[in-house]
Amino acid sequence: MRVRRLPEIRELVASPEFLDWWAELVTARTALADAEALRDELLAQLTLMEFRAELTQKNAIDTLYRAGEHEDGASRSLAESAELENRSFPGVAAFEEQRFKVSEIWYRLGAAEKALDDAREQKSAAGVIDPLERRYRTLADEYEREMSRRKRLWEEVERLWARSTEVNLTTCEERVLARKVRKESEQLFGLAEERKKKAHAIKVDADAAALAVDHTRQKLGVVRKRARDLFGASVGTDFLYFRQRDDQRQAFAVSLVDDREGYNVEVKALAIYSVDRQRGVGFLEPARSALPSTEEGDRRFETYFLTGRKGSADVVS
Amino acid sequence: MDKLAVLSGSPLFEMLSNQELEYVADLSRPRRFEATQVIFEEGELGDSVFIIGSGDVDVLRRDATGAHKVIAVLGSQQFFGEMSLIDKEYRSATIRAHSDCELLHLTAENLTSFRKQHRDGFTFVIINIARMLSARLREANTRLAARL
Numbered sequence: 333m334r335v336r337r338l339p340e341i342r343e344l345v346a347s348p349e350f351l352d353w354w355a356e357l358v359t360a361r362t363a364l365a366d367a368e369a370l371r372d373e374l375l376a377q378l379t380l381m382e383f384r385a386e387l388t389q390k391n392a393i394d395t396l397y398r399a400g401e402h403e404d405g406a407s408r409s410l411a412e413s414a415e416l417e418n419r420s421f422p423g424v425a426a427f428e429e430q431r432f433k434v435s436e437i438w439y440r441l442g443a444a445e446k447a448l449d450d451a452r453e454q455k456s457a458a459g460v461i462d463p464l465e466r467r468y469r470t471l472a473d474e475y476e477r478e479m480s481r482r483k484r485l486w487e488e489v490e491r492l493w494a495r496s497t498e499v500n501l502t503t504c505e506e507r508v509l510a511r512k513v514r515k516e517s518e519q520l521f522g523l524a525e526e527r528k529k530k531a532h533a534i535k536v537d538a539d540a541a542a543l544a545v546d547h548t549r550q551k552l553g554v555v556r557k558r559a560r561d562l563f564g565a566s567v568g569t570d571f572l573y574f575r576q577r578d579d580q581r582q583a584f585a586v587s588l589v590d591d592r593e594g595y596n597v598e599v600k601a602l603a604i605y606s607v608d609r610q611r612g613v614g615f616l617e618p619a620r621s622a623l624p625s626t627e628e629g630d631r632r633f634e635t636y637f638l639t640g641r642k643g644s645a646d647v648v649s
Numbered sequence: 650m651d652k653l654a655v656l657s658g659s660p661l662f663e664m665l666s667n668q669e670l671e672y673v674a675d676l677s678r679p680r681r682f683e684a685t686q687v688i689f690e691e692g693e694l695g696d697s698v699f700i701i702g703s704g705d706v707d708v709l710r711r712d713a714t715g716a717h718k719v720i721a722v723l724g725s726q727q728f729f730g731e732m733s734l735i736d737k738e739y740r741s742a743t744i745r746a747h748s749d750c751e752l753l754h755l756t757a758e759n760l761t762s763f764r765k766q767h768r769d770g771f772t773f774v775i776i777n778i779a780r781m782l783s784a785r786l787r788e789a790n791t792r793l794a795a796r797l
Contacts, residue, residue, distance in 0.1 A: 596758060598678045617762040618675035632664055632769065636776070 333583075334564030335575045338619050341584050341604055344563060353555070353562060354602065357588065360552040367548045371541035378534045385527035392520030399514035406506035409499050416496035420489055427485040434478045441471040570599075571613055576606070583607050584619055650679055650751045655702040658726040661777050669763075669770035676762055677753040682746040691743040695733040696757040701725050704750025709743040722747055731778045734760075 336344070344350055448464040559565050565572035570589045576582040585607050591599040597616050599605075605616040652674040656662045662670060679702070682688055689695055691711065701723060708721040708729065720742070723729055733740050734757060764771035 592679060596678075596756065597676050603675070615758065617765070618672060620672065620766050632773065636664065636773075 333566040333573060333575050335577045336564075336584065337577045338584065338604065338621055341574055341586065341619075345586060345602055345604065350563065353559060357552070357555050360548065360555045364545070364548040364552050367541065367545045371538065371545050374534060374538035374541050378531060378538050381527055381531040381534055385524050385531050388520055388524035388527055392517050392524055395513055395517035395520055399510050399517055402506050402510035402513055406503050406510055409503035409506055413496055413499040413503060416492050416499060420492040420496065423485065423489040423492055427482065427489055430478065430482040430485050434475065434482050437471060437475045437478055441468070441475050444468040444471050568613075571605075573607075581609050583609065583612075585613055585616065650702045650753075652677060652679070652702075652753060655700060655726060655753060659700050659728055660726070660781065661698070661700060661728045661731070661774060663777050664773045665770050669767045672766055672770075673755070673763055676759040677755050680752045680754045682750050682752065684746050684748050684750075686746045688744040688746060688752070689730070689740050691740055693740045695730055695740045696737070697759075698728055698730040698734050698755050699744075700728045700753040700755070702751040702753055705747040706750060707745045707747045709745060710741075711743075717743060731781065735775075735778060735782075 444464070444467050448461070448468050451461050451464050556567050556569075559567050559572055563572065565574055565586070567573075568585075570591070571585040571587055574584045574586075576584060583606075585605045587599045587601055587603050587605065589599065590601050595613060595616050597605075597618065599616065604619040605613070606619040607613055607616060653670055656670050656673055656677070657665075657667075662673060665673070677700070680699070682704075688699065688706065691709070703725055705722050705724045706729065707719045708723060709717040710720050712718045729744055730740070732738070760771065760774065763774070
């Protein structure tokens with residue numbers, strides 16, 4: 333680190349050689365910022381695309397399970413339908429048997445009624461009519477009872493058939509749904525694959541962008557280091573340093589950045605600051621040339637303290 | 650914000666030369682506050698002074714019930730925080746941005762740097778603070794006398 337006086341540094345910072353180096357540094361920093369921004373953008377896109385591919389894959393698997401559930405549902409419904417059909421056959425047989433039985437009773441009831449009517453027309457004795465009436469009432473009750481049973485049997489058969497129809501309809505829908513959902517799942521698997529390919533393509537670009545960042549960072553480092561050879565400066569990230577010729581404990585720091593918040597003063601690019609060895613840029617003071625001689629004192633004090641007092645002659649009211 | 654214009658118009662830097670004002674401008678740090686944002690609280694430790702570049706700030710003190718009460722509103726080129734800078738006591742009031750405002754912030758360290766470079770300029774800053782405090786004391790005396 334070369335020893336310099338403030339005017340020398342001012343002259344150096346204003347020199348064409350330094351300004352060329354500064355332009356190169358600004359260009360390299362801008363290139364690095366651009367490269368980092370591109371890399372960050374691509375990394376964000378990559379992360380998002382990988383996540384979307386993963387999510388789509390998961391959805392595709394879930395959908396495939398759903399298709400399987402529909403297929404299982406269709407199989408269960410089909411089995412239930414077959415069982416209902418099978419149960420309806422004995423029901424129909426029982427009904428047919430009952431129908432035949434009821435028909436027979438109905439004929440017998442008709443014959444009993446006719447016999448009773450004939451006996452009444454012939455004005456037969458009560459000993460003849462009474463047994464005929466009892467037979468007629470017995471057969472009528474039996475007919476009523478068996479007819480009711482026939483009705484119940486038919487209702488059961490109809491209930492089984494209705495349920496069977498219902499289950500058949502559900503089976504059909506489940507089958508269609510299974511096909512539809514399976515197709516949806518296949519589309520999702522395709523989309524997931526497509527997104528994986530996109531993610532891969534982005535990763536290739538992101539890797540290239542990361543390499544570009546490394547490259548531009550190295551280039552920036554080279555430009556920074558060149559300041560040591562060109563100007564004899566010690567090179568930091570945001571400052572160049574020179575030892576002060578008149579004070580070994582002090583150094584000059586030339587700022588390479590604008591920063592309103594990070595330091596004890598508002599730092600401006602290419603401004604020169606004075607720093608001490610211990611605190612460095614932890615405490616910056618704008619560099620100024622040596623103080624003007626104060627041998628004669630500052631006339632402002634005389635003006636302030638000796639004139640303008642209230643009541644004195646020099647006060648203009 | 651034109652730092653030099655703000656500083657040269659502020660009573661805190663009255664009588665300073667252009668060279669001195671430029672140095673103070675280099676030392677000062679611009680700060681932005683949004684309306685209602687608190688700049689510092691009564692009772693906090695403080696070793697810095699603020700000069701108002703644009704906007705207004707409210708000076709608040711707590712009353713007997715503990716509620717904040719506005720005792721003054723300061724505007725462009727006026728300054729605050731000088732009391733703690735001088736007596737090294739806790740902040741005597743809360744300062745809250747009345748509107749969006751831009752301030753210049755000078756710490757005790759910044760003023761020490763200024764003193765090293767411009768001793769007479771520094772003395773005038775202290776005189777200006779003394780003048781401001783003296784004016785306030787006179788006003789307080791007048792009020793007290795009116796009550797007696």
